[in-house]
Amino acid sequence: MNTKKQNKKKKGFTLIELIIVIAIIAILAAIAIPNFLSIQRKSRVKADIASAKTIYDATSALIAEGKIIPGTQLNTVTEIETNPNAKDDVTDIQGYLQTTPKPKSIDGGVFAVEVSGKEDSPVIKVYIQANGKDYLVYPDGKEPYDLNGDGTGTPKEETKSSNTTPAPSNTSASATNEKNN
Numbered sequence: 001m002n003t004k005k006q007n008k009k010k011k012g013f014t015l016i017e018l019i020i021v022i023a024i025i026a027i028l029a030a031i032a033i034p035n036f037l038s039i040q041r042k043s044r045v046k047a048d049i050a051s052a053k054t055i056y057d058a059t060s061a062l063i064a065e066g067k068i069i070p071g072t073q074l075n076t077v078t079e080i081e082t083n084p085n086a087k088d089d090v091t092d093i094q095g096y097l098q099t100t101p102k103p104k105s106i107d108g109g110v111f112a113v114e115v116s117g118k119e120d121s122p123v124i125k126v127y128i129q130a131n132g133k134d135y136l137v138y139p140d141g142k143e144p145y146d147l148n149g150d151g152t153g154t155p156k157e158e159t160k161s162s163n164t165t166p167a168p169s170n171t172s173a174s175a176t177n178e179k180n181n
Contacts, residue, residue, distance in 0.1 A: 051101035052138035058096035
């Protein structure tokens with residue numbers, strides 16, 4: 001009869017064993033959570049680079065069709081410099097995109113496209129405009145830019161060169177940039 005009482009007392013875990021298990025779980029969580037957040041940040045940056053590549057490709061198509069000519073102005077994806085001599089009436093790049101892409105990694109930012117250079121050799125750059133700054137996203141994409149100002153990296157800001165020649169008689173077609181949240 002004494003053995004039955006002793007068996008009943010030995011069921012369960014002691015307080016020390018539970019504390020050790022909780023400490024091990026806390027250590028694993030402290031290691032895993034920052035890695036998980038880092039993966040999320042990197043995936044948002046990669047999504048922005050993919051969106052910028054899509055904008056770049058759409059802009060290249062418009063240049064190939066003669067609907068955009070190089071200019072010196074940085075325009076959001078809802079505004080482009082159109083060629084007044086083009087046969088089609090193209091008012092914005094949205095016709096080539098299924099949706100208007102929005103940056104995932106910087107809150108309140110918008111994508112912007114700069115087409116500079118000469119008509120026979122244009123240079124296309126895609127930026128994210130946020131907080132009064134322009135962050136080059138594509139075709140560079142080597143160094144990540146700062147995400148929401150959380151200190152995960154220094155913003156990669158590119159200054160515009162002032163020695164670009166303006167495009168002859170461009171008309172600026174603009175559309176409103178509505179937030180589709």
